[in-house]
Amino acid sequence: MDLIVQGLGEAASRLVSLDPDVREATSAALVVSGIATMLSVVTGVPAGAWLGLSSFPGRKFLLSIVNTGMGLPPVVVGLFVAVLVWRSGPFGALDWYCTRQAMVAAQYLLAAPTVVGLTAIAIQSIDPMLRLQLSALGATRLQTLGILVREARLPILTAAMAGFGAVISEIGASLMVGCNIKGDTRILTTAIALDTSKGEFGSAFALAFILLLLVFAVNAVTTWAQQRRRPL
């Protein structure tokens, strides 16, 4: 119990004084997970929209692969990305081991299936009559896609936020490919694990508090966007 009280006290003082270690880990986490999420939105929304609209043999199989991807264990992704970016691996020339780039790649692989899968579902659940009407009005395929994505923007925002929420809280892959380097690849989750094993609970609590706050903020934004237009 002493530990908890003492830890919370130290956490508060570190937060108030904007402790540099806490600041660095927070900004690193935001940069890495932010970029990974953005990349998965930029690539995943078109891919999901296409999957949701098209019909071809093997589509269900592809969708079930995407759905499996939503539950990819981070350590498995970490293992694969590490093996790929080690100097002896196929992407060794990039020299990405222990860098933020490798972390972005790993987190992208974790977030993208969620964005693709949820976008596909969102696009599919739009009234099919709208599609019919659009093509009757002479919209091109690309125009149709654009309008449908706009129509489904709230569920797509939810998809992006779900992706971000997953990668900001993730530790396994980031630790394995990023190496937890102070001031560079040390993010909130890896710093919490390290501080706990060092017995520095105050700092661990401070970081944990910030992480919770970020996850809460993400969910608050999503909820606000979803509820904004509720019919009265």
Next chain:
Amino acid sequence: MIRAFGALLACALVACGPLVQTSVNRPEVLLATTTSFQDSGLLDVLAADFQKRTPYRLRATAVGTGAALAIGARGDADVVFVHAPNEELAYMQQGNGERRLLVMHNDFVLLGPPGDPAHVRGKNIFDALRAIAAARATFISRGDKSGTDIFEKNLWKQTGIAPAGPWYVEAATGMGQTLTVASEKRAYTLSDRGTFLARRGQIEAEILVQRDPPLINVYHVITVDPQKFPNVNAAGANAFADYMVSAETQRFIAAFGVDKYGEPLFFPDAGKSDAEVH
């Protein structure tokens, strides 16, 4: 909307740094090392100091001695900093290392619950381990092929006992975490002195066996052989090895932790032979 994402993406990539590093005159030095080096806090301060004093940037991965040597043996790191002399000699014999320099030592301690149910206090390390096995008292092993794990397994081998059974628990986690597990389970465990000193105030375990010659724990820095692995940053690896044995770094190591724990965590040994340390 799409244009906004594009703009965000562009600045995000800039913030992330250049995507491909040049291969000539590389400033990045990749170090594979042990968790105790990171958990003690020494890695972070030496890394910052090394980057200040040399043109190099240190990328260190703290994975445990077994994994660090495996990474070095594939040429996936430039330099390794480890503590398992027998495995290091095998590594050198396989032609994976170029320079191997003694840097420092600390020692292992046998920890146990305050009541000492197996009555090991004051025994030498081998008799103590035999007593733990005979009493079937819970013993937490790292079980992760780290330097500490390799060291512990060697001690068991020398007692002639193959530890097995429900009393011998392989935690498969870092040293700091293992101490928490041992304390919570009221179990015996082997720890390096540095990690124990750092955690002393938070756990219910005390030193029962110490200062026994077989418990000396020696750290070496090894540069990965550039003849075998032409891709390594040999200049950077040598700069790090030289930095670790330099007089100033050695003085820093001797003083590290004294202000916080009242005694040093490591003892500098650059220039000595292995025999002198033991």
